[in-house]
Amino acid sequence: MSKFSHIYIEEGATAYPVTQHVLSRFPRSIRVAIRHYKDVFNRPHQNFRRQKASPKLILAVKQEPFLYPGPEVCEDFGHPNFYYTSPVLNCIYDCDYCYLQGLYPSANIVIFVNIEDFFKAVDRKLESGPLYLCPSYDTDLLALEGIVPYASRWIEFAATRQDLVIELRTKSANYSAIAHLKPAEQVILAWSLSPGEVARRYERLAPPLKTRLTAIKAALQDGWQVRLCFEPLLKVYSWQHVYNEFLDEVFSILPAEKIFDANIGVFRMSKEHFKRISRMRNDTDVFAFPMVCCEGEVVTYEDEKELRDFFYQGLKRYLPEGKIYG
Amino acid sequence: MIYVVTALPYEASPIIKKYGLKRDEACRHFPLYRADNMVLIVSGVGKLASAMATAYLLAQNMKHEEAKEEESLAVINIGVCGAVDQRYPIGTSVLIYKVIDHETGKQYFPDILIQHPFEEGSVETCNQVVRREDVLSSRVELQANLVDMEASGFFQAASRFLAPHQIYIVKVVGDHLDVVDFNGQRVTQCITGALEAMDELLKQVQKVCRVESDVLTPDERLQLGQVKQSLRLTVTQSHQLMDMARRYKLRTGRSLPDLSEFARTEVKVKAEGRKALEKIRRLLLYE
Ligand code: SF4
Numbered sequence: 001m002s003k004f005s006h007i008y009i010e011e012g013a014t015a016y017p018v019t020q021h022v023l024s025r026f027p028r029s030i031r032v033a034i035r036h037y038k039d040v041f042n043r044p045h046q047n048f049r050r051q052k053a054s055p056k057l058i059l060a061v062k063q064e065p066f067l068y069p070g071p072e073v074c075e076d077f078g079h080p081n082f083y084y085t086s087p088v089l090n091c092i093y094d095c096d097y098c099y100l101q102g103l104y105p106s107a108n109i110v111i112f113v114n115i116e117d118f119f120k121a122v123d124r125k126l127e128s129g130p131l132y133l134c135p136s137y138d139t140d141l142l143a144l145e146g147i148v149p150y151a152s153r154w155i156e157f158a159a160t161r162q163d164l165v166i167e168l169r170t171k172s173a174n175y176s177a178i179a180h181l182k183p184a185e186q187v188i189l190a191w192s193l194s195p196g197e198v199a200r201r202y203e204r205l206a207p208p209l210k211t212r213l214t215a216i217k218a219a220l221q222d223g224w225q226v227r228l229c230f231e232p233l234l235k236v237y238s239w240q241h242v243y244n245e246f247l248d249e250v251f252s253i254l255p256a257e258k259i260f261d262a263n264i265g266v267f268r269m270s271k272e273h274f275k276r277i278s279r280m281r282n283d284t285d286v287f288a289f290p291m292v293c294c295e296g297e298v299v300t301y302e303d304e305k306e307l308r309d310f311f312y313q314g315l316k317r318y319l320p321e322g323k324i325y326g
Numbered sequence: 327m328i329y330v331v332t333a334l335p336y337e338a339s340p341i342i343k344k345y346g347l348k349r350d351e352a353c354r355h356f357p358l359y360r361a362d363n364m365v366l367i368v369s370g371v372g373k374l375a376s377a378m379a380t381a382y383l384l385a386q387n388m389k390h391e392e393a394k395e396e397e398s399l400a401v402i403n404i405g406v407c408g409a410v411d412q413r414y415p416i417g418t419s420v421l422i423y424k425v426i427d428h429e430t431g432k433q434y435f436p437d438i439l440i441q442h443p444f445e446e447g448s449v450e451t452c453n454q455v456v457r458r459e460d461v462l463s464s465r466v467e468l469q470a471n472l473v474d475m476e477a478s479g480f481f482q483a484a485s486r487f488l489a490p491h492q493i494y495i496v497k498v499v500g501d502h503l504d505v506v507d508f509n510g511q512r513v514t515q516c517i518t519g520a521l522e523a524m525d526e527l528l529k530q531v532q533k534v535c536r537v538e539s540d541v542l543t544p545d546e547r548l549q550l551g552q553v554k555q556s557l558r559l560t561v562t563q564s565h566q567l568m569d570m571a572r573r574y575k576l577r578t579g580r581s582l583p584d585l586s587e588f589a590r591t592e593v594k595v596k597a598e599g600r601k602a603l604e605k606i607r608r609l610l611l612y613e
Contacts (some may be wrong), residue, residue, distance in 0.1 A: 001438070001439055001440055001441050005438070006423065006438060008435075030423065030446055032423055032424055032435070032448070033424075034424075034433065034435075035433065039433055039435065040435050043435065043485070043490050044485065045485065045488065045489040045490070046437070046489060046490060046491075047437075047489045047491055049538075050437075050439055050489070050491050050534060051437065051439065051491070053439065054439040054440075278569075278573075282538070282540065282541050282572060282576065284576065285573075285576040285577045285579075287573070287576075288572075288573040288574070288576040288577035289577065290611045
């Protein structure tokens with residue numbers, strides 16, 4: 001069945017312009033009125049995999065809180081005041097290793113239509129000092145730009161705020177959707193990259209590496225600050241070779257001196273979360289390499305350090321140490 | 327296996343005929359009919375009756391562990407309903423995406439993940455028969471266009487057992503809330519008219535409701551079971567063993583190595599079992 005064949009709309013969300021915009025994109029979808037998004041999103045026993053094959057949209061109004069402190073395990077890039085926010089829950093891509101599949105009870109995509117309330121919450125937070133904010137953590141906003149223009153809304157908003165830095169993380173190649181905007185120093189476009197083979201194998205529905213690189217190159221040419229996220233580094237057969245070739249490929253296309261910064265993160269996950277997801281996914285080998293549980297109940301590869309150090313050394317050939325995080 | 331719940335014998339009879347179901351005389355609590363891949367129960371009228379019959383049907387018959395690989399599991403409530411709106415002609419069959427319980431106001435949502443030949447709509451389940459004049463005079467205020475007496479009970483019971491994409495409700499418009507005399511034959515006719523579409527729906531349902539097959543083959547599961555027993559593994563150790571075995575297969579794409587040596591080792595003390603498990607771990611994780 002086609003994507004978004006049904007759109008569930010909270011009673012309170014109907015009047016918002018974003019709701020009307022999204023509905024106009026899907027004139028043939030069946031519209032189902034609901035009282036609260038959790039009546040659909042939080043139903044028991046939902047099958048994430050089956051729903052992923054025919055995801056639905058849920059339009060809802062977010063209530064407080066709008067901003068959450070950045071999780072310990074995520075890189076803060078030296079910003080003391082690191083927060084994230086989720087104007088959208090879930091993603092149109094389907095990466096085997098995606099942590100969202102055990103995080104939410106449903107694979108359906110929730111769009112919170114009261115974007116202005118998110119902005120007001122940011123303004124309130126800014127009163128107490130500078131803020132580093134990630135609005136594309138539990139989703140991929142740029143990938144959704146054709147459905148709901150939130151990447152551009154966040155860019156436009158951030159561009160008018162001193163003391164605010166936002167990171168828009170993405171695997172999308174949809175740069176053309178925001179290419180008309182003026183690059184802003186408050187905005188970092190952060191692309192997650194994996195070797196072509198890894199992307200093909202484990203990042204279903206996401207654009208191939210080459211297409212992502214072309215998008216990044218265009219963004220750099222236009223003067224955007226671009227962060228490269230090499231995360232999660234995955235254990236694959238002959239990973240040394242695969243990751244070396246990958247770095248060569250990336251920097252044969254992208255001018256290294258124009259890259260704002262980069263971060264590295266080997267695959268890791270909380271133990272409980274890992275258990276849940278790996279049980280759900282017996283159709284992928286991404287969780288099948290020997291793992292250990294280290295400090296803080298986090299699961300990672302036994303030779304995580306080796307993988308990380310190897311990649312770090314490789315990346316250092318292209319970027320100065322000061323620009324590499326993680 | 328497809329489970330079917332109808333309220334009335336008149337609704338059940340065309341289904342029984344089409345799918346060649348046979349009465350299960352051993353069931354003394356409800357009229358129950360079976361074929362190889364379908365079981366049908368006749369619940370009686372009302373949401374409580376429907377909930378009881380649905381729970382009975384699924385609890386008695388659905389044994390997840392024994393589900394054959396690639397078997398499909400789904401439950402369907404099919405029956406007639408009334409339509410407020412005249413735009414639904416008599417005989418229109420509707421696949422339900424929202425159930426409203428009139429008395430509690432609660433709403434329930436099956437997942438519709440398949441292509442199907444039906445119209446879609448929502449139904450409101452009421453304890454009493456609703457008449458047209460009740461609606462026109464606002465004595466009864468309805469939120470949905472279709473009215474029945476079972477769907478909310480059926481859905482609540484079914485969702486204790488199954489995922490929302492395994493629960494289906496098909497309602498066939500039998501009247502416009504204007505029935506004076508109940509006519510069983512008309513009910514049967516309505517359901518008969520919906521059977522072709524229902525057959526199409528069932529084909530899609532079979533595909534999407536397949537039980538996820540295990541990477542381990544039945545033979546491998548058997549051998550691992552023997553290993554667990556002879557090594558006297560604890561519950562946690564048994565889980566670890568199964569987990570390692572599955573991951574080995576996913577990672578290497580090969581069948582499990584021969585573990586019969588461990589299936590034959592009769593350990594006397596737990597420590598020996600632990601040691602043997604460590605050996606298996608090395609075999610499965612580091613090859
Ligand atoms: S792009 Fe990110 S959020 Fe989307 S499926 Fe992949 S890992 Fe998950």
